[in-house]
Amino acid sequence: MDVREKIIALVFDKYNLPDYQMGDIDEVADINIFEDLGFDSIQFVELIVKIENEFNIEFDDDVFIMENFTISNIVNIVNGMFVKNGGVDDGK
């Protein structure tokens, strides 16, 4: 699994729904965590902690004070951190 697949798996674990499988990755990229999935701030904080643990990273404190909480935005932020840290470490 790459970064995008792992993040989608972490997001959709919340629902445990078989409807969203890996084949739908392109369809879910623009899904908004709050508006489309009904996350609240506490659930989102839980997701941040899960992503950090999964990839062994620490987000900057203000990284999620962003305008668009889509899955693709989160994936970009995580990928951006790997570039900043000088290489891809997908937590394997």
Add this chain to the structure above:
Amino acid sequence: MSRIALIGENSIGYVDTLINIWNNGDCAVLLDWRIPFQITLKMMYEAGVKTCFIEKDIFNKIKESITGSIEFITYEKQNRTAKLLPNYIYDKFQSNYSRNEAVVIYSSGTTGKSKGIILSHFAINTNADSIINYMKPNTNDCIYIAKSLSHSSTFTGELLVALKMRMKLVIAPTIVPPRYTLNNIIKFGVTIICLNPTLLSMYIDEYERNKYCLSSLKTIYVSGSVLNDNIYNKAHATFTNISIYNVYGLSEAGPRVTAQRASCSKSNSVGKPINGVEIAIVDENGNLVATGEQGIVHVKTQSIFNGYICGKVKQSLYKDWLNTGDIGFIDINEELHIIDRIDNMIIINAHKIYPSTVEKQILLCGEVSECVVVDVCIHDKTFLSCLYTGAIIDERAIKKQLSKYLLKYEIPKFFIHSNEIPRTLNGKISITDVRQIIEKRLNEQLNANCRSRKKL
């Protein structure tokens, strides 16, 4: 008086705008910015809102989808990171004890449609005064707001308390990792923080990972839902030098009703009634029950709400007593314990089952991290079932273990493992979604069994 909507993340600009609305003699309709905008629009029309103050960044996101006649006025956040509330905000604030509408709060809608609850200035200010009375803060105290200001417990129990006492108050974004808050507790010398059980649990995990020096922190207040015994014990074992107090309330009551304080016993109660509040526990016929007996919690408070936006005014009131819809009891120390919601009570074959009693025992049995017990209907028959997270359990073994502590009809027939417990927008467990997951999985299992039988 007009009802003016306010939409934004916690910020100095948000508090500034809220006080401006009050100082203009208007009522603030507080709407969570994370609610999908079309639902927010409906709420605004339902409340008769004609003007909405909205954070500029949020407005830029939703402006294309605006329809109708509501006027939107943007405001600046003023802070993107944690900041102390500036003095000019304290200077602007005036305590107000009029019976005019001060705020409309939208409930979480755990049991159905989200309801607009109207609270007067008198209600929120008297409630804040009672909170100050048991919290006994001083001007050297510093409170950190970690939850959304659109919730009644946050703006009455934290913001109003700080404004009235001129206590230092840290306003910070709410969507941040737990270490952000723990680092800011150290940075600002925070002495008081109010959390819900989920946040408390995440802070415990983060504290155990990185051992923060939280020497300034004196008190943690926990509200929002019943703190289970596991988190209660873990919190006390982790934060040994910090007082951890449960508090209880509901928006219709101002919201605070009871609170633990230093004089309370060391049990997982929600404490004693605060000033201006009386509690009565009654049975289904309205008769008072004896000490230690479970019944429906009723509250009489000076901080009672004015009514609901939808017009079903004070449906839950009987002779000034508010039916909270919670099941609880008062112990020999006169402290209130909340067991469950009456809506959660399950009746199967005429047996009354309180899910929380069953869940408590399941959690004590071992590897289960979280669990929810509900009734599900499969092929026209109703069964008690459990959705749980954590390690996969041996169903036969857990049923045997539970039989030592529960009555036969209280033991779930089915145990379904899940990676997550579904929650509503406000973080409360979504019973509807839990039922759907269990029913779907049981039907899948039944279909798979049918297919394999056919093959044979």
